[in-house]
Amino acid sequence: FFDVGSTSVNVLDAPGHRDFVPNMIGAAAQADAALLVLNASTGEFESGLSGQTAEHVLVCRCFGVSQLLVAVNQMDAVGWSQARFDEVVARIAPMLKQAGFISPPPIFVPISAFHGTNLSPASITAAAATATAAAATE
Numbered sequence: 001f002f003d004v005g006s007t008s009v010n011v012l013d014a015p016g017h018r019d020f021v022p023n024m025i026g027a028a029a030q031a032d033a034a035l036l037v038l039n040a041s042t043g044e045f046e047s048g049l050s051g052q053t054a055e056h057v058l059v060c061r062c063f064g065v066s067q068l069l070v071a072v073n074q075m076d077a078v079g080w081s082q083a084r085f086d087e088v089v090a091r092i093a094p095m096l097k098q099a100g101f102i103s104p105p106p107i108f109v110p111i112s113a114f115h116g117t118n119l120s121p122a123s124i125t126a127a128a129a130t131a132t133a134a135a136a137t138e
Helices: 019-032 046-051 052-062 082-099
Strands: 003-006 007-009 035-039 065-072 109-110
Touching: 007 109, 019 035, 019 052, 035 052, 046 052, 052 082, 065 082, 082 109
Parallel strands: 035 065, 065 109
Antiparallel strands: 003 007
16 A cells, blocks of 8 residues: 555556466456556567557456556666657557547556656656656656
8 A cells, every 4th residue: 555645545466477367357356547567678568568468458448447557667778768668658559549548548657667767756867757757656
C-alpha cells in the first residue's frame, strides 16, 4: 500500500511471464486501474509485444479496467532516446485503442526503475525531462 495525495493505492503484482497468468487474472479482476510496464530495450519490447503484452491488455479490459498508465522502462538502456520512446508508444498505442483504452487515453511515462528515475516528481532528471514525461506517481 502507498498513498498519492488523498488516494490510497493497493498494488497487486502480476508479472508478465506466462506462468503467472492466473495471478494476472486475479489482479485484473480486482483492479480499478492498471500499470503496464514495457521494456524499451531493443528486442525486449518487440518480444513482449508479440507475447504476453497483448494478452495482459485484453484481460484487463475484459475485467473492466479502463484506466491505464504505461511505464516505458529501461529508458536508461537506450540513452533516454526520445525516438525509441516515440517508437514504443507508436507501436503499442493502436493495440491499446483496439482493446478499448480510449477514454481516458492511456498515459505514457518514460522511466528507469533500476535508477528510480521518473518514478516521483523528485526523481525527474534532465535526461528524463522530455516533453512527454511526467512522473509515474502523478
